[in-house]
Each structure stands twice: as C-alpha cells, then as structure tokens.
Amino acid sequence: MQIYCPRGKVLEHGMPSFFKRLAEGVFDIEDLKFRTQELAKSVNDASLQYSFDLSKTIAVGFSNGANIGASLLLLYPPVIAGAVLFRPVIPIIPNNLPNLSEKKIVILSGQYDPIVSKKQAEDLFSLLKKTDVKVSIQWQESGHEITQDDVQIAKKWYSANF
C-alpha cells in the first residue's frame, strides 16, 4: 500500500487547510472549486510519477480533509475509487450530479459533534445517494474527534470493499 499525503495550501490563522472558509462552516466556493481541481491534478500527476492505480486509490479525510475529499468525488470522480470521510459536510452541490455508481463511500459522523450537526451529515448522505454511489453512514458516540471505534469501522469497511 502506498500513501499520498498532500498538505493543504491555504493558511487559516497559520494552519494549513485545503480551501478557504469565510466563516465556520461557510466555504469560499470559488476557492473550493479551484483547490479541488488543483488536488485532482496533483493526484493524477502523482499516480503517473509514482505508478499507482487511481482505480485503487481511496481518499481518507478528516474534517476539512473529508470535505475536499467529498468535493473531489463530486467534481472529479475519476481520481479516486472511494472514500472514508470522517466528520464531513456537503462541501458543494454541483450543477450536474455525477454518476458515482462505481464508487464506495463510508461517512463516519459524531452524534455529539459541535461543529457538524446531524442534519449536515445526513444531508451529505442524502446528496451522495442521489449519485447512485454505494454509501453508508455510521454514527459514533463522539464529537468531532476521531475515536478508536471510527478506526475499527473504517478498517472493516476497507477490508470488505477493496
């Protein structure tokens, strides 16, 4: 197994992030589109340089990383085969939803997450279902942080699906 781990290029109070936010939970959509395209090109270029197969490449993202992972699936689906999304929300709603019937996604959300509400997580799940993707959502007894249960579920999901 290989890992490709790009760092977000946007600085938010000095902290790397994958795209700009205008406020907590309010995304700069134009920047998100640009950064998603940039990431898609980066992943594609890396697959050629390091000889890895995009059809066996899975995004594993947390929070801001999960959001750009979901954006990648919605805007540039050929670059990944699926995703493990920890604590995501809907990053963007494309004008035309892609057909993601060949992809597999698991969403891991926290029941007591103070940053991402249950509705926001359910909204992403509902949006993704419209793309015909094989998607499931798993609720954790947690907040925004990742727990050991998250990891165990992700491992089990990965082993069963790839």
Place this chain on the structure above:
Amino acid sequence: MTSKNLNFIYRFIPSSKNSKEKYDDYLNDKDNLASKSPGTLLLLQGTGVTKMT
C-alpha cells in the same frame, strides 16, 4: 486534529515516511491491512495538521 487523533488514524494506515524503518516494518507485517492491499490511500488531513508523526 490532535496528535491523539493522528495516532488513531495511523493505526489504520501505515506510519509516515518520516519514520521509514517503522513504515517498512509495517509493510512487512503480514497481518496488517497495508501488506494485504495493493491500493493507495490519499490522506487528507484536517485543518492545522502540519506533519505525520
């Protein structure tokens, strides 16, 4: 994401290239997920994470 969170994640994925020896050990361990999979993980970290430990 805190370093504690990262430790959880790195039980799911191999260790970083900052610790190549640990990474090689992980890949050579026949019982773990990484050694069984030919795939690639695109790791997308949360805001503020600057390095893999």
